[in-house]
Amino acid sequence: MPGRLENKRVLVTQADDYMGPATIEVFSEAGANVMAHTGDLTQPNACEQLIADSGAIDVLVANLASPNFSGIPTAELTADAWHCAFDVMVHPLHSLCRAVLPQMIDRKRGKIVVYGSASALKGMRTLAAYSAARAAQVGYVQSLGVEVAPHNIQVNLIAQNYVENPIYYPPAVREKESFQNSLRRQVPLGRLATAREDALFALFLASDESDFFVGQAIPFSGGWAQR
16 A cells, blocks of 8 residues: 555545545545645635645545434435535535646646545435435436546545444444344445445545546445445
8 A cells, every 4th residue: 555645645535534544544545645624615715725734635535524413304305404414515526626627737637535434325215415415426427527538536425334334333332233234234244334445445536546537436334235
């Protein structure tokens, strides 16, 4: 792994939660110069300012997470909850990509890796806002990926689920026998992935080894979702 991202400048958003910490650790081990951003990207011009302040960016890791509105029937889903999912996960993705692409196009090289969700690939009850926003990310990556491929820029998304995370799967939940039984029923591998396993997959997509991957939403869910 050492040297796979040697001297590459990598920007990681929402770096203090979700997949941020594991990504920073793994990418740093691979030799990357990681810029970790922890600010609010929902504010006007926040994404554009971040890109401007970051200078040259070889790899953008769009780590954008929102509260998982699980258990809320669609008929009871508030407008604020609906808009929040898109404000956090969809609109910043476009703003970040739009701002970083000109410099990547000029260099004729770049990688954009999006941490998405397998909920975009498989229907889940009472998760309408979250799933719709995640599906929007998939559509965006598919379209953008084929658009910028001629410039030697690769844009891909990890459609993940059942990955260890203190936000979505806190320790108290993971320890419950009912959760363990559900895990064995739902996931063919019968376990959660570690955050490091996920970050290593992101490392592959950020490295030169993935140059022939274009606009893909790749399931990472232990067999729970397949395409």
